[in-house]
Amino acid sequence: MTDRNFRLHDGKSGAAVTVSVVSRASQNEISEILDDGTIKVRLTAPPTEGKTNKALLEFLAQVLEISSSDLEIVAGLSGKDKLIAVSNMDSSEVQAKILQRLS
Secondary structure, three states, X not given: OOOOOOOOXXXXXXXXXXXXXXXXXXXXXXXXXXXXXXXXXXXXXXXXXXXXXXXXXXXXXXXXOOOHHHEEEEEOOOOOEEEEEEEOOOHHHHHHHHHHHEO
């Protein structure tokens, strides 16, 4: 794991974060921040029929204390690497909340 600094980007109405998802984990958790700043998230959901994407948005909404409707997967719907847009929250707020939950 790299140091606890990672890059988020501010957009017109929020932030964007890159996430790498591991499915079928024993628990939902933010497990580490990779060298390139990607957040590694482990989820219990299987990678079928969009279950992982739904679980990811629900988990991130819980971590960030926002509604899942404020999150959108803008790239990587079918892969493990995803770009998530976070509406109405700047990158510093997102980073602080993620770091609080880092396992």
